[in-house]
Structure formats: structure tokens, C-alpha cells
Amino acid sequence: MPERIRVLVAKPGLDGHDRGAKIIARAFRDAGFEVVYTGLRQTPEQVVTAALQEDVDVIGLSVLSGAHMTLCPRIMELLKKEKLDDVLVLVGGIIPDRDIPKLKALGVTEIFQPGVSTEDIIEYVRRNVGKRRHTS
Amino acid sequence: MAQDVRERVFTTISGVPIEEVYAPASIADLDYTRDLGNPGQPPYTRGIHDSMYRGKLWTMRQFSGFGTAEETNQRYRYLLEHGQTGLSVAFHLPTLMGYDSDHPMSAGEVGKCGVAIDSLADMEALFDGIPLDKISTSMTTNAPATILWSMYLVVAEKQGASWELLRGTIQNDILKEYIAEKTYIFPPRPSMKLIVDTLEFSMKHLPQWNPISISGYHIREAGSTALQELAFTLYDGIEYVEWAKRAGLDVDDFAPRLSFFFNAHNDFFEEIAKYRAARKVWYQVMTGRFKCRNPRSAAMRFHTQTAGCSLTAQQPYNNVVRVAIQALAAVMGGTQSLHTNALDESLALPTEHSARLALRTQQILAHETGIANTPDPLGGSYFLERLTLDMERGCWEYFERLDAMGGMVAAIEQGFPQREIQDAAYTYQKAVEHREKIIVGLNDFVSDEESGLDILHIDESVAERQIAKTRQVRETRDNGSCRTTLEALRKAAASGSVNVMPFVLDCVRSYATLGEICDTLREIYGIYEEPAF
Numbered sequence: 001m002p003e004r005i006r007v008l009v010a011k012p013g014l015d016g017h018d019r020g021a022k023i024i025a026r027a028f029r030d031a032g033f034e035v036v037y038t039g040l041r042q043t044p045e046q047v048v049t050a051a052l053q054e055d056v057d058v059i060g061l062s063v064l065s066g067a068h069m070t071l072c073p074r075i076m077e078l079l080k081k082e083k084l085d086d087v088l089v090l091v092g093g094i095i096p097d098r099d100i101p102k103l104k105a106l107g108v109t110e111i112f113q114p115g116v117s118t119e120d121i122i123e124y125v126r127r128n129v130g131k132r133r134h135t136s
Numbered sequence: 137m138a139q140d141v142r143e144r145v146f147t148t149i150s151g152v153p154i155e156e157v158y159a160p161a162s163i164a165d166l167d168y169t170r171d172l173g174n175p176g177q178p179p180y181t182r183g184i185h186d187s188m189y190r191g192k193l194w195t196m197r198q199f200s201g202f203g204t205a206e207e208t209n210q211r212y213r214y215l216l217e218h219g220q221t222g223l224s225v226a227f228h229l230p231t232l233m234g235y236d237s238d239h240p241m242s243a244g245e246v247g248k249c250g251v252a253i254d255s256l257a258d259m260e261a262l263f264d265g266i267p268l269d270k271i272s273t274s275m276t277t278n279a280p281a282t283i284l285w286s287m288y289l290v291v292a293e294k295q296g297a298s299w300e301l302l303r304g305t306i307q308n309d310i311l312k313e314y315i316a317e318k319t320y321i322f323p324p325r326p327s328m329k330l331i332v333d334t335l336e337f338s339m340k341h342l343p344q345w346n347p348i349s350i351s352g353y354h355i356r357e358a359g360s361t362a363l364q365e366l367a368f369t370l371y372d373g374i375e376y377v378e379w380a381k382r383a384g385l386d387v388d389d390f391a392p393r394l395s396f397f398f399n400a401h402n403d404f405f406e407e408i409a410k411y412r413a414a415r416k417v418w419y420q421v422m423t424g425r426f427k428c429r430n431p432r433s434a435a436m437r438f439h440t441q442t443a444g445c446s447l448t449a450q451q452p453y454n455n456v457v458r459v460a461i462q463a464l465a466a467v468m469g470g471t472q473s474l475h476t477n478a479l480d481e482s483l484a485l486p487t488e489h490s491a492r493l494a495l496r497t498q499q500i501l502a503h504e505t506g507i508a509n510t511p512d513p514l515g516g517s518y519f520l521e522r523l524t525l526d527m528e529r530g531c532w533e534y535f536e537r538l539d540a541m542g543g544m545v546a547a548i549e550q551g552f553p554q555r556e557i558q559d560a561a562y563t564y565q566k567a568v569e570h571r572e573k574i575i576v577g578l579n580d581f582v583s584d585e586e587s588g589l590d591i592l593h594i595d596e597s598v599a600e601r602q603i604a605k606t607r608q609v610r611e612t613r614d615n616g617s618c619r620t621t622l623e624a625l626r627k628a629a630a631s632g633s634v635n636v637m638p639f640v641l642d643c644v645r646s647y648a649t650l651g652e653i654c655d656t657l658r659e660i661y662g663i664y665e666e667p668a669f
């Protein structure tokens with residue numbers, strides 16, 4: 001039996017809107033993933049430290065405050081430094097279209113804008129974690 | 137004639153089952169005088185004024201703020217010129233969390249979700265050219281409410297406006313922060329002390345001010361049902377009254393100034409029932425539980441905002457329709473003031489154009505539809521009255537559970553309201569994903585059309601300008617007097633027995649920054665970290 005997929009759900013920045021983060025954390029758990037939720041207001045350093053300690057396959061970042069273009073680049077930079085650049089990084093929240101190519105260029109794997117179903121995200125994770133495990 | 141039905145079970149958006157038909161027998165337990173009363177008469181189910189909007193329309197109050205104080209000041213002047221009748225300040229997240237714009241935690245957040253206010257200098261710019269004794273202002277601030285309110289009061293002082301004439305509201309509702317919105321700083325108990333201080337201060341000095349807006353809006357946005365929004369909000373109200381009474385305040389001195397704030401979601405009748413039940417239950421709480429003598433203590437006044445969480449990023453023009461219907465429910469429910477969301481708010485803060493359209497929506501409702509001609513026009517509907525009675529009953533059931541837990545602070549510490557809301561949010565999400573609830577443009581009637589909307593972008597130069605301004609304030613003020621006022625505040629907070637408001641006012645007058653004042657209070661009160669539920 002394959003190892004369970006390990007996911008870190010994180011809320012970087014100051015916004016306290018955790019409805020989405022908590023729903024996706026629960027949906028991941030219901031799908032059989034191991035989920036660690038960081039709680040609110042994590043600095044990029046805290047997010048990356050948690051990802052390292054928990055040895056996760058996936059980091060799901062939820063940002064609704066508009067600070068994603070400051071927080072995500074910093075997190076990606078720290079992940080590279082820690083040689084965690086094979087971890088899938090998913091970003092959800094209020095992310096305008098025009099920021100998507102910039103985030104992807106930084107190495108963010110996928111962006112989920114409002115309205116995506118949890119089932120689609122779970123399916124995406126299953127497909128892409130498998131790919132990553134094969135190649136690494 | 138019997139016919140097939142579209143669905144097996146019909147439910148409200150909150151999952152409450154709805155019968156096929158409502159008739160006189162559905163409300164056989166309703167007594168007009170006891171349960172409804174005429175508008176303006178107890179228990180105020182039908183409204184708190186006898187003529188309602190015939191006397192005065194609701195206040196059209198659009199929540200706004202972004203970038204620097206100077207930019208937001210321009211938007212306020214624009215909205216006032218276009219017929220808005222009250223201001224409502226949105227602060228950016230660092231301000232709400234008690235950080236100055238140059239704090240490391242503020243990186244990327246400056247001016248994004250609201251206006252950046254670090255010191256009195258920013259508040260002066262925010263209201264430049266706006267006479268504070270002529271308008272009413274609502275400020276959405278909770279954990280640092282004493283500080284932002286003090287800044288407003290000092291600006292008024294400098295304009296020569298008497299505090300007695302000031303009209304407005306500070307949200308100042310910390311309980312719903314722990315429950316739902318999560319912009320808390322200090323732990324619950326010292327936070328409650330700060331709120332009691334503001335109640336006492338406003339009673340003495342600002343007779344026309346609402347020192348608290350007890351809010352269900354954020355509870356609903358976090359995913360609660362309509363009933364949970366109602367029950368937790370009113371119970372928060374009970375908790376504030378209990379704490380104020382324990383501090384020695386007389387209910388009738390402050391209760392007339394308590395105000396409420398509800399959400400207006402998509403389920404039209406359920407929402408109207410919620411507002412009607414809210415007034416009735418609050419009347420019963422104030423007269424029964426708290427034995428108030430002043431009739432105004434038991435007459436609930438509330439603000440409403442349409443549901444941000446109901447807006448879709450897909451086909452955003454559909455949001456205009458959603459907002460209009462939600463606003464209609466709020467007016468049918470007898471709201472005192474209203475914010476209508478802009479169509480682009482699931483993507484960004486509104487542009488000037490979308491903000492104006494949102495305001496126009498209210499003006500059309502008020503002036504073209506005839507709904508303001510008579511109070512509670514849906515009163516007497518078998519369906520609505522049944523929903524209202526059921527909403528009330530559900531509310532009392534939640535009150536019993538919360539009483540048994542030892543009140544709301546204790547319930548929060550046990551994670552009860554938080555878990556109830558999380559469960560409701562998850563259930564709703566699943567219902568949407570399984571298409572048991574249809575959202576047009578999202579899980580049905582989907583199209584690939586591009587929105588083509590121009591959305592508002594806040595660039596990083598805002599942060600640079602704001603940080604430069606705050607550093608200049610720190611360099612040019614009298615730092616000696618600033619330190620003295622902060623030290624006096626520290627002692628007052630540590631004593632736990634004196635009202636901190638006069639001390640916060642002195643800090644503000646000396647241009648101490650919001651971050652410095654909050655740090656002083658953090659030192660005494662500590663900070664709150666949410667336990668895992």
C-alpha cells in the first residue's frame with residue numbers, strides 16, 4: 001500500500017479568514033491524507049520550518065488579504081534554500097488572474113481561485129504527488 | 137391538483153426543511169399582540185419605529201478604505217458627493233492587528249484590505265475637510281478599538297467639534313473575533329475589560345455614539361447558518377451586558393446605545409425571519425433577563441451588509457443581482473443602515489465605478505420600488521411568521537446550551553461556537569459540491585466567458601509612502617512626552633481597575649503610534665493564540 005500523502009495547510013500573513021483553509025484541511029483528511037494545519041498568521045519562515053519538520057509532500061497556502069505577492073516569493077525562496085523544491089506548492093484564496101503567471105514562474109505548482117471544489121483539488125494532489133514520487 | 141415536485145426535500149440555504157404550503161394552521165400558536173405587535177411597539181418584531189422608512193430612510197453606509205489615508209479621504213469625499221449618508225472605515229490588516237506599517241508582520245499587507253492608520257497624523261489626513269460633527273462614522277475595529285476611537289476623538293477635538301455631538305459606531309465586538317473573524321490581539325478577559333471601559337466612557341462623554349456593534353456578519357461569513365448567526369450574536373450581546381453590569385454599570389445607561397450588525401444572505405425569507413426574530417428575542421432578553429426599565433434599552437437597532445461570501449468570482453455581473461435581492465431582504469427586515477457589496481468584491485476591493493453601482497442599488501430600492509412606503513410589508517405571511525417563530529425557538533435553545541457552558545467567554549474557550557460554525561461551513565461546501573445547492577455560474581449554468589472587469593490593484597508604493605510618513609512622525613514628535621503617556625497607560629492597564637480610555641487618548645495626542653500603544657497593552661494583557669479545535 002502506498003504511503004499516505006502528507007499535506008501542510010498554512011495561513012501566512014495577517015488575514016484571519018480561515019474558512020477555506022479549514023474546509024480544505026478537513027476535505028484532505030476525509031480523503032485519507034495526513035494533514036497538518038499551521039493555524040493563523042504564520043511567517044514564511046514558520047511555514048517552511050513546519051514543512052521541513054513534517055516532511056510533507058504538499059504545501060497548501062491560503063491567502064485572502066492580497067499579500068500573496070510578498071509572501072509567496074519569500075516562501076518559495078526559503079523552500080529552495082532548504083532543498084524542498086520538489087514539494088507541491090498550491091495557493092488558494094483571492095488571487096487575481098494577472099498574478100498567476102508570476103506565481104507559477106516562482107515555482108508555485110498550481111493556483112486555485114474561488115469556486116474550485118475540494119474534490120478537484122484532492123484529485124489534483126493525488127495525480128501530481130504520484131508523478132513527483134515517481135520522478136524523485 | 138397534485139403534481140410532481142422538483143426535489144425530494146426543500147430546505148433553506150441553512151438546511152432548514154420547508155413545508156409545501158403554509159396556511160393559518162401553520163401559525164395557530166401566533167398571538168399578534170404577544171408575538172408581533174404593531175411596528176414601534178414591543179416586542180418590536182415588526183420594527184422599532186411606528187412609521188419606519190416613512191419617517192427616515194435607512195442610512196446608506198458603504199464600508200470603504202484602501203491605500204493611504206490621503207487616498208481614502210478622496211474616496212470618502214466622492215461617496216459623500218454621490219449621496220452616501222454615512223462613512224464607514226475599513227482599516228488595513230496591520231492596523232486591525234495592532235502593528236505599524238513598518239513592522240515585519242505587515243510586509244505585503246499595507247493598504248491592501250483597508251486604509252493604513254499608524255498614528256494620529258493618518259487619522260487627521262483621513263478626515264481632512266470632513267466635519268465630524270456633521271456626519272456619522274462607523275469604524276470597523278475590534279482589538280485596538282480604544283486606540284482608533286481615541287484617534288477619531290482627538291481629530292474631532294482639533295476640528296473644534298464637541299464630543300457630545302459626535303455620531304457613529306465602533307465595532308468593538310471582540311467575542312465574534314474569537315468565534316469567527318479572528319482579528320484578536322489580547323486574550324478574552326482583558327479584551328472584555330477594554331470593552332467595558334469604552335461603554336463607560338461613551339456613556340459619560342458621547343451620548344450619541346454606539347460604542348459597540350455586536351456582529352453576526354462575520355459569523356455568517358465564516359460559514360454559520362442563519363440561526364447560528366442570530367443565536368451567537370445575541371448571546372454575545374448578553375455577555376457584554378453581563379460584564380458591564382458586573383462592572384457596576386446600570387443597564388439602562390448603556391443598553392440604548394448597543395447596536396447590532398447582521399449579514400444579508402441569499403435565502404430571502406429566512407433572512408427576513410432572522411431580523412424579525414432578532415428584535416423580538418432581544419426585547420425579551422432585555423426586559424426579562426436584564427429587567428431594563430427604559431423602553432429604548434430593549435429596542436434593537438442594527439446595520440446590515442450583504443453577504444460577501446455569496447458572491448462569485450465567476451460571471452461577476454451576476455453579483456449585482458444577488459446584492460439587490462439581499463439588500464431587499466435587509467430592508468424588508470427593517471434595518472437601520474445598509475452596506476451593499478460591489479460586484480467585484482470576490483476579486484479585490486471595489487473600484488470607484490463598482491462602489492457607485494453598489495450605492496445606486498440601494499438608492500433604487502429606496503426611491504423606485506415602493507418598499508419603503510409601509511413598515512414590515514411581509515408581516516402576516518403564514519410562511520414568514522412560521523419561520524420567525526422557529527428562528528426564535530432555535531435561538532432560545534442555543535441560549536440554554538450557552539448558559540449551561542457558563543456564558544460565551546467560557547464557550548469560546550471550549551471551542552463550542554467555532555466548531556458549530558466549522559461544521560456548518562463544511563456541510564454547506566459539500567452541498568454545493570454535490571449540487572444539492574445550486575450557485576449560478578459556479579456549479580450550474582457555467583460558461584467560460586471572461587469577466588473583463590478592471591479590478592483595483594494596490595501597488596507596493598503605498599507601503600513605501602506609508603512607512604516613510606510613520607517614520608517621520610516618530611522623528612518629529614516630542615518623544616519624551618510620548619514615552620510619558622505610554623508609561624502612564626502601562627500603569628493604568630496594569631492596575632486593572634481604572635478606565636484606560638483617558639490614558640489611550642493622551643498617548644494618541646502625543647502621536648504615539650498604534651503599534652507602540654498595542655505593544656504597551658500586550659506587555660500587560662498578553663496575547664491570544666487560538667487553540668486547535
